[in-house]
Amino acid sequence: SRSLNLAVIPGDGIGQEVVAEGLKVLSAVLPQDVKLETKEYDFGAKRYHATGETLTDADLDALKAHDAILLGAIGDPSVPSGVLERGFLLKLRFAFDHHVNLRPSKLLPGVATPLAGQPEIDFVVVREGTEGPYTGNGGTIRKGTEHEVATEVSVNTAYGVERVVRDAFARAQARPRKKLALIHKNNVLTFAGHLWTNVFNKVAEEFPEVTTEYMHVDAATIYLVTQPERFDVIVTDNLFGDIITDLAAAVSGGIGVAASGNINPSGAFPSMFEPVHGSAPDIAGQGKADPTATVLSVALLLRHLGYDAEATRIEEAVAADLGERGDKPARSTSEIGDALAVRVAG
């Protein structure tokens, strides 16, 4: 019999609530013969305040033993900005070499969008996850004085760019429209821009069926609101990916339904799946959070582990649930989770 050994990190704010629903739906959709084991970890603001720890070497060792990681949300106003982001979220992405940060954007029928009309949005962003301006390179001199200088260094390697570009081409190749856009700012960031562009053009030769285009990141934000239907697969740098995936989420139903995977395709380390939204401390503990983004992250997790049929069942259940929301009264976090669990089981 098969088994699925999951690390669960509820985290802060609404994290606990949405992860509970994610697990509920996971249990409901998994085939009988799959033994689900979960172990909960206490990362986040509470542990940081109690111990000063964000993510230790021992923690990383423990996490390594799992097949995958499901995360709710990490972050709390009581912790100085950057501490949990750099000390936990980014540390984990870097330690487990999560270089493919996968963020699908699909506007489902019946879902509200701030855009006029109901454009057909169905694309996926492949964001690089281990390089660029996220490396923590840089520093500060004369801190706090009028002569302070602070630098941030974006580090880009042929190795790091090529593997994520190749992943994106393979994804584009597997989709009906077979389109891939590279988003960068190669007219200004010429060093990194030329590396990205050259690698992209080189790998493109191996995928003659994929139609490619290049777009500056500033222009891309325009197209994301005026012609979102033009995109199929997008590949981009860590920071540009951070920015455009929030915009993509906003136009395709909001961050309440945006899922993401921090993937190590080699399998050398477990991949991590999380909603794009944050910990939303203002609504935490009230049963108001929409668990849909977490449930869709569970679908990404299942697909990553080879449970394609189960992933599709979740996605169809979510689509049906969203399509029927209409003007009905708002449901609680667990009511939405219950409804999705019933659908995937049925």
Add this chain to the structure above:
Amino acid sequence: SRSLNLAVIPGDGIGQEVVAEGLKVLSAVLPQDVKLETKEYDFGAKRYHATGETLTDADLDALKAHDAILLGAIGDPSVPSGVLERGFLLKLRFAFDHHVNLRPSKLLPGVATPLAGQPEIDFVVVREGTEGPYTGNGGTIRKGTEHEVATEVSVNTAYGVERVVRDAFARAQARPRKKLALIHKNNVLTFAGHLWTNVFNKVAEEFPEVTTEYMHVDAATIYLVTQPERFDVIVTDNLFGDIITDLAAAVSGGIGVAASGNINPSGAFPSMFEPVHGSAPDIAGQGKADPTATVLSVALLLRHLGYDAEATRIEEAVAADLGERGDKPARSTSEIGDALAVRVAG
């Protein structure tokens, strides 16, 4: 009698056409006693191909003599990406210390927006123009090999950040709503982010009437499409400013009406005014380009030089013109310019 001595840089693509209309409206609006002198410069793709030059020291000396600079657009597909951007546009901004890059976003009545509803959009972005990831710092090793490493260094100084933050506070203070948002990514880019945040908080103490908020750049893209009315003045870094002002233009009527100023508030060097749009080579020479963004850039130029009443007349003329477009047949570039010239003169 007064004089206005203008450097005019039509540039590439539609630049020539839109600048002609900008000058037409400028002539029509200027008081009789102001002697307008213009000198045209041939920067752009043509000169680059003919001479290999983008902007020489002698050019900079010549430009220095003017009260201000009006630019159409620079850029052509025949020139490798980055050459004119770094060699002309950014070189000029850096040489003339254009640290306040001013980009107003106002959705005028009757103007189409990709957003549902007709949100009230009226904010201005103060983008830093001489630092951040735009400095050209960085480099490449092992170029073209599988071991290539390319870096980009974002350079941020207390001096550079404080002056632009101070400018933004003063602008916020002068507006009815008196709101200022700092946009950065201080939870990841912690070196630069802390510098920006600390300087911002320090300067805020001098402007107790201004309401401030901080927002991550990724979250800001969400608010720009879901709650654009929340913004009044935004201050941000060079790259984030580049990205969000294109998005801001897209939601508030498109880059056809987005104006910008590259301002040196000290007056040590002339400031430069230009539409946010590019050279649009696909429609160049056909009289199809909308000169409105250039005309609005002329208004920014006039306000910068103290011609407030004239600037307002142009803005009102543009608002009236846009408000009456409705379903009328499209007019040519010069027809729109003519109509605006008549309005501002009347």
